[in-house]
Structures are given as C-alpha cells and as structure tokens.
Amino acid sequence: MNRTILAAVAALSFAPPVLAQDKPPEQAAKIDDYQPLSASRQFTGVFGGQRVAYTATIEEQILKDDKGHPKAAIVTTSYVANPRDPARPVTFLFNGGPGSASLWLQMGAFGPKRVAIPSDARDDGAPPYPILDNPDALLDVTDLVFIDPVGTGFSKVIGETDPKDYWGVTKDARSVALVIRQWLSANGRWNSPKFLGGESYGTTRSAAVVRELEGSYNDVALNGVILISTVLDFGAGAETEGAELGYITTLPSMAVTALYHGKASSVSPEAFAEEARQFAIGPYAAFLLKGQRAGAEERAAVRRELARFTGLSEDYLDRADLRVTSGRFYKELLRDRGLTVGRLDSRYTGRDYDNAGETPDNDPSFYGIDGGYTAAANAYFRETIGFSPERQYVTIGGVRDWDWRLEGGRDTNAYLNVTPFLGKALRENSGMRIFVGQGWYDFATPFFAAEYALTRTGIPQDRIVYSYYDSGHMMYVRDQDRSKLSADVRAFIRGR
Incomplete structure (x- = not known):
C-alpha cells in the first residue's frame, strides 16, 4: 500500500464524528425546518352519563436544544371538551415499561374508545377486534392528554439525536415535564386544575415528573396524582440473592x-x-x-x-x-x-x-391481550383520527439501555426509590392528593409492595386514597373493574 493510500486511510480512521450541528447547511436547515405532524377530528359521546362534544387531536410536540434545534417529536393525543373551558381539569396520562406507549390506558380505560377483549382472562384470539364507545371514559370530568415518550408509540428523535438522551428515569421525566409545560402554554391551561397519572413504570415516571414540575420555583402545581399498578420502591420487590x-x-x-x-x-x-x-x-x-x-x-x-x-x-x-x-x-x-x-x-x-x-x-x-390492543390502536389512530405517519406504532419494547440512575449520590442509586419525591410534593403542596389503584392478581407491581412504599416516613397518609380490583396489572381488561376504576378516579378528580 503506497503512502498516499495510507494517508487517506489514516484520515478516515481518525476523522471526528459528524454531529448534528456539523451537518451541511442544507441538511441542518432541513432539520430546523421540521414541521410537526398533527390530525384532529370532532366527536360527540356519552361519558359518565353525560353527553360531551369534544375534539380529538394527535400531534407532535417538538423538543429543542438550547440553540433552538429540534431534538425529538413526542406525540400527544388529547381529548378536549367543546367549548373549551380553562376552568375544567386536565389530566396527563402515560403508561410504563419503560418503553410502553399509552394505548393501554387510552384504549383500555380512560379514552373515548376502547378495544373489546375477553373480560374473563381468556386469550384475545385473532382479529377483528371490536372498537367500541367507552362510556367509562373520563371526559365528563376532565380533559385528557395521553403522552407517548421517545421510543414509544409514534414518538421519535429527530436527525442525529441519540434516543438515549431521553432514556432514563431523570431524562425521561424532564422530557415529559417539558411536553406538559408546552401543552399548557399552547392551550391556555396554566390555571386549570391539573392531574397526572401513570400505570406501572408510569407510576415511577409520575413521581419523577412531579419532582420536575414542582421541584423548583417555576412550579406546575398539581391537584392530584393517579397511580395505577404502582412501583415506586424497586428494592421492595427486588428478587436477588440475599434480598428478603x-x-x-x-x-x-x-x-x-x-x-x-x-x-x-x-x-x-x-x-x-x-x-x-x-x-x-x-x-x-x-x-x-x-x-x-x-x-x-x-x-x-x-x-x-x-x-x-x-x-x-x-x-x-x-x-x-x-x-x-x-x-x-x-x-x-x-x-x-x-x-x-x-x-x-x-x-x-x-x-x-x-x-x-x-x-x-x-x-x-x-x-392474551397484546394482539387486540395493537390492532385497535393502529386502526383508530390511523383510520379514524387520520394520524398515519410512515413509521411503526411501537406498543412496547422499543426502548433499550435505560439509565436507572437518580440524582442524589451513591446511596440513592444503590436503593432505587422515587417515593420520597411524592412525599416532598405532598408536604409542600397542601392541595395535592394521591390515588392508588391496585389489582389483587398483579405480580408485576404487587399491591403490598405499593402499600409498603407509600407508608414510609415523610409521606402524609391523610391524602392517599387506595382502591383494589378483582383483576391484575391492567385491571380495566375486566369489564366490572374498568367501570369501578373509572368511577373511583372520577370521584377522586371531583373531590379536589
């Protein structure tokens, strides 16, 4: 190999990585001009016995870096009653995983449409799966905003952004909190009563997001936090040698x-x-x-x-x-x-x-349930509302290498527990309450582990409400428990 070739190989071998800001001007401009996708439709339904006209909107919320360059598109699905009323509560909801989209809570429990699968713990079989009106949806008492974090649903990073920038307890919470702030600003809802809710890891996310929203003087104060199938103290359920x-x-x-x-x-x-x-x-x-x-x-x-x-x-x-x-x-x-x-x-x-x-x-x-939810979510979002980007809808599993570290030093990360974030928020926000919903037959987030976490020192007990269901992790797959969960959460929101 002659010297000229060797020099060329060396130049290639040691070239610095191409970063988003180093892109050719025309490519960088293309990223900066990213136009968020959205789709919206008007509907009417009966929820909690009340007829409600509402607007369903699916849209990309764009997160930018400190120089204004787009970094990620986080998709929200909102259901807002007509006419718009800033005095109405608004509830922000997500699922867990980490790496799960919000279709489970949205099309199983609280959204205006639901997928019908067997209620008695039988397999959901093959399509077609009925997509039904959901009278148990919460639109009679609150507007709803479902959030799909980066790597879930249709949400994605933009350009050369590394998705790992958003994959971690703290990083994820910061991005979700930013989406909430942006939605409140865009929709004129800063003074509305506000609720936050999650399922499974979504309860972990809820605690972390509470810290991001209420942990500084630039607060987004919350009226309530809805924890469904709760996991806050990861040491309480750890199955590892020596842990009892x-x-x-x-x-x-x-x-x-x-x-x-x-x-x-x-x-x-x-x-x-x-x-x-x-x-x-x-x-x-x-x-x-x-x-x-x-x-x-x-x-x-x-x-x-x-x-x-x-x-x-x-x-x-x-x-x-x-x-x-x-x-x-x-x-x-x-x-x-x-x-x-x-x-x-x-x-x-x-x-x-x-x-x-x-x-x-x-x-x-x-x-026993994944086929029905996946088919119904794609059909409803793409065909009914009309939001159909050229990418797959990720129900669960699209997130890898999650960063489990919390800010707080060695001992904090040796014992992963986000419950103190909720305790601090309860102590510093006298108007905030917590709803805890647990299924008896849930091993992913056992009910006794949730009770253990929430009865530790520093957590006011008089503003925590517990409700139990004759089903498991996704208690709403059982018809009777979907109705009970809806009634319980509805009462919680009204009780503010």
Whole structure:
C-alpha cells in the first residue's frame, strides 16, 4: 500500500464524528425546518352519563436544544371538551415499561374508545377486534392528554439525536415535564386544575415528573396524582440473592392467586390478603431476618403457614428454603394441572412446551391481550383520527439501555426509590392528593409492595386514597373493574 493510500486511510480512521450541528447547511436547515405532524377530528359521546362534544387531536410536540434545534417529536393525543373551558381539569396520562406507549390506558380505560377483549382472562384470539364507545371514559370530568415518550408509540428523535438522551428515569421525566409545560402554554391551561397519572413504570415516571414540575420555583402545581399498578420502591420487590423484602411483599399476591385457583380457602380475596399481610410482616419477616439462625421449630411453623397461604407443598417450600420467587410460583402453583399462571394478571393461565421446567415459557396474561390492543390502536389512530405517519406504532419494547440512575449520590442509586419525591410534593403542596389503584392478581407491581412504599416516613397518609380490583396489572381488561376504576378516579378528580 503506497503512502498516499495510507494517508487517506489514516484520515478516515481518525476523522471526528459528524454531529448534528456539523451537518451541511442544507441538511441542518432541513432539520430546523421540521414541521410537526398533527390530525384532529370532532366527536360527540356519552361519558359518565353525560353527553360531551369534544375534539380529538394527535400531534407532535417538538423538543429543542438550547440553540433552538429540534431534538425529538413526542406525540400527544388529547381529548378536549367543546367549548373549551380553562376552568375544567386536565389530566396527563402515560403508561410504563419503560418503553410502553399509552394505548393501554387510552384504549383500555380512560379514552373515548376502547378495544373489546375477553373480560374473563381468556386469550384475545385473532382479529377483528371490536372498537367500541367507552362510556367509562373520563371526559365528563376532565380533559385528557395521553403522552407517548421517545421510543414509544409514534414518538421519535429527530436527525442525529441519540434516543438515549431521553432514556432514563431523570431524562425521561424532564422530557415529559417539558411536553406538559408546552401543552399548557399552547392551550391556555396554566390555571386549570391539573392531574397526572401513570400505570406501572408510569407510576415511577409520575413521581419523577412531579419532582420536575414542582421541584423548583417555576412550579406546575398539581391537584392530584393517579397511580395505577404502582412501583415506586424497586428494592421492595427486588428478587436477588440475599434480598428478603421481596418475599414479604409478594406473599399476599401469592395468597390471593392460590385462592382464585382453588389452592387455598378463605371467605374473600380481601380477607385472605389481610391475613397474608399480617403473616408476612410478622412471623414470616421475623423468620427471614434471622436467616440461618432460625430454629427448626420456628421453621416448621412458618413452613406450615406458608403452605396454607401459597397453595404449595411443604416439601417444595422446604427445597426452596421457604423463599419462593415469583417465576417459580407461576410454574409450580398449577403444575398438577399442566398450567402456568400469569405475571401481569395471575387469573390467566397458559400451557408450556412441557411441564418440567422451573419457570414459564411466557406470560399468558400479556400474550392474551397484546394482539387486540395493537390492532385497535393502529386502526383508530390511523383510520379514524387520520394520524398515519410512515413509521411503526411501537406498543412496547422499543426502548433499550435505560439509565436507572437518580440524582442524589451513591446511596440513592444503590436503593432505587422515587417515593420520597411524592412525599416532598405532598408536604409542600397542601392541595395535592394521591390515588392508588391496585389489582389483587398483579405480580408485576404487587399491591403490598405499593402499600409498603407509600407508608414510609415523610409521606402524609391523610391524602392517599387506595382502591383494589378483582383483576391484575391492567385491571380495566375486566369489564366490572374498568367501570369501578373509572368511577373511583372520577370521584377522586371531583373531590379536589
């Protein structure tokens, strides 16, 4: 290879990376001239027994850097009653993941249209899936804005922006808070009553967004936060060697699941859940904290009660050292029937490739609903409202390499817990309240773990409302619980 070629190769090898601001002027201008997409339609529906005329708008909210260059397009879907009334509450909602779009809450619970899937924990099968009017939507009491963070739904980065700039607890919260501020400004709603709500990781996001909205003097004060299937304290449910708290917080979920499937007996899920709570924080917690110092008599007594609550044999519990992870429970509870139970909703059952494994092949409570929601969301957004960009709608899973770090130092990041953000907001905003909705049969975000997180020191208890449902993580897939959830949240908003 001659010197000229070597020099050319070296120049290529050590060339600095091309950044967005280094782009040719015509390409940079093209990015700066990015025109946000939007679609809007007028509708009328009956919600909460009231006829409401409303405007449905899907639009890209553009986030820019400090030099004014577009960085990301975050898509919001808003439903605003006509005529527009700044005195009406507005509620901002999102799902979780991280990496999930808002179609679940939007087309399952609170939006004006919903997808009809089986209500009794059966698989949703194949299309067509009915898209129905949703009388349980909240438009009679609040305007609604559903937010899809970067990498979910139709939301995306622009140009050479790295999506990881938005993928993290704090980074994500800042982008969502900015979208909320922009929407309030564009729609003249700064003095409206405001509610924030999320499901699953969306509850984590809610706490982080509360800090971004209320953590400075440039506040967006909130009237309420709606937590559905709550996960705030990640240490409370961590299943890792040496961590004992997760066994305590998941035991009541195991108990009600065993009861549902006929492996335990009690008068009701509520009664059995309370009995399991008391055993979990009493004799079981004491036993776990003693570790290998626990005596044989105590071990036998705990094993006997643990078998009664979980529906698992004492022999199996002994082999598991009286510490059964959730994955093992899904596989073991109904092994004698050749079935597994779901993680998101343990009412669902599945059948694995064989019956010999330790954990399930998949979650029947997720593959039992995903087809219906995906088809319905695409059909509704693209065909009914007319928002149909040339990119795929990402329901869940489009986000990778999430940055779980919080600002606050080593100890903060060793124990990931965003509950203190809510505690601080409650202490400093006397008008803010919290609604907590939990399904009995939810292992993704167990109800006892949510209760544990929200009863720690520094969190005012008199402004937290709890509601429980006879279903799982997405309680609204059960018709009766969708109506109950709607009524509970409606009462919460009216109670401001």
